Amino acid sequence: xxxxxxxxxxxxxxxxxxxxxxxxxxxxxxxxxxxxxxxxxxxxxxxxxxxxxxxxxxxxxxxxxxxxxxxxxxxxxxxxxxxxxxxxxxxxxxxxxxxxxxxxxxxxxxxxxxxxxxxxxxxxxxxxxxxxxxxxxxxxxxxxxxxxxxxxxxxxxxxxxxxxxxxxxxxxxxxxxxxxxxxxxxxxxxxxxxxxxxxxxxxxxxxxxxxxxxxxxxxxxxxxxx
Numbered sequence: 710x711x712x713x714x715x716x717x718x719x720x721x722x723x724x725x726x727x728x729x730x731x732x733x734x735x736x737x738x739x740x741x742x743x744x745x746x747x748x749x750x751x752x753x754x755x756x757x758x759x760x761x762x763x764x765x766x767x768x769x770x771x772x773x774x775x776x777x778x779x780x781x782x783x784x785x786x787x788x789x790x791x792x793x794x795x796x797x798x799x800x801x802x803x804x805x806x807x808x809x810x811x812x813x814x815x816x817x818x819x820x821x822x823x824x825x826x827x828x829x830x831x832x833x834x835x836x837x838x839x840x841x842x843x844x845x846x847x848x849x850x851x852x853x854x855x856x857x858x859x860x861x862x863x864x865x866x867x868x869x870x871x872x873x874x875x876x877x878x879x880x881x882x883x884x885x886x887x888x889x890x891x892x893x894x895x896x897x898x899x900x901x902x903x904x905x906x907x908x909x910x911x912x913x914x915x916x917x918x919x920x921x922x923x924x925x926x927x928x929x930x931x932x933x934x935x
Contacts (some may be wrong), residue, residue, distance in 0.1 A: 720723055722843060725832060727913045730777065730806065731806055732775060732776055732778065732779050732804070732805050732807065732899065733776040733780075733784070733803065734773050734774070734796045734798075734802065734803055734805050734907065735776075735801075735803075736771070736773050736800075736861050737775065737856070738800070738801050738802040740801075740802075741774060741781060741802040742773070742774025742776075742786075743761045744771065744786070745771075746767050746770070746771055747769060747770035747771060747838065748769050748770050748834065748835070748837075748838035749767045749770065749771075749835055749839055749842075750768060750769060750839035750874055751766070751767060751768070751870050751872065752766065752768045752852060752866045752867070752868070752869060752872070752874050753766075753867040753868075753869050754766060754866055755866065756846075756864070756925075757862070757866045758795055759794045759798075759854050760795070760797065765869050766872070768838075768839040768842040768846075768866075769812050769838035769841075769842050770788055770842070771787070771789050771791065771798070771907075773786075773798070773907065774787070774802075775787040775805075775899070775909075779804065782876075787909060788909070789899070789907040789909050790841070790845055790908045791826060791842065791845075791846070791905055791907060791908075792821065792846075792898060792905075792906045793848055793905050793906035793907075793908060794850065795865075796901070796903060796904050796906070797819060797905060798905040798907075801867055803900065803904040804902045805900060805904075805907070808900045809897070810822035810894050810898060811892075813898040813899075816892075819892060820848050820885055820891050820894075821845050821848045821849055821896075822896030822898075822908065822910070823885075823888075823893075823894040823896075824844060824845065824848065824881055824882075824884070825896055825910040826895040826910045828881055828884070829910055832896070836872055836922075837877060839877070840859075840874050840877025840878040841877075841878070843874055843878035844878040844881040844882050844907065848882070850864040851863055851864050857885070858880035858882070859874070859875045859879050860875045860884065866878070895910065896909060896910045897909045
């Protein structure tokens with residue numbers, strides 16, 4: 710299995726309670742942990758106020774080092790999706806707070822967590838992972854008066870290099886139509902001040918291991934730089 714979300718012990722508590730646990734995230738801090746992109750594809754972002762406005766970037770799953778203890782001594786490779794295109798992930802390791810979907814962004818946070826937990830799979834293609842990432846950005850960033858669309862509104866993207874990420878993202882967004890209750894959404898947001906917010910979507914097997922006290926058996930994987 711290409712993707713393994715290896716989470717800190719505090720994650721199991723978030724399945725039943727809202728947390729305010731401070732941790733650390735590192736993507737390319739050589740003194741802490743070096744992460745890398747997973748399955749991804751290029752898209753061009755259009756969103757006023759974003760440092761990547763009108764720029765072509767990688768969209769998709771990312772692997773970061775996450776230390777749930779906040780000590781800087783327990784980084785575990787963790788798969789995440791970006792939930793904030795207004796801040797950077799790169800740079801020194803930074804502090805995050807584990808936050809429930811509702812506390813992160815109300816119903817939008819719940820919708821994003823639901824969409825990720827119900828559509829992510831280990832067999833996704835690069836384009837599907839990119840489409841899911843774009844759909845998550847749309848849910849979080851689009852103006853509340855606009856319908857969800859990957860190609861229209863305040864947040865939107867342009868397809869590049871022959872990829873049709875827009876139609877894939879829109880298909881994910883359309884799956885939200887007609888649904889009214891997202892309160893059972895799995896997922897934990899890692900909220901940060903001035904740095905990029907992230908979304909962890911735990912796999913069911915990982916949750917079971919944590920609930921059974923099996924987190925100690927999860928081993929840190931050696932990362933590779935893309």
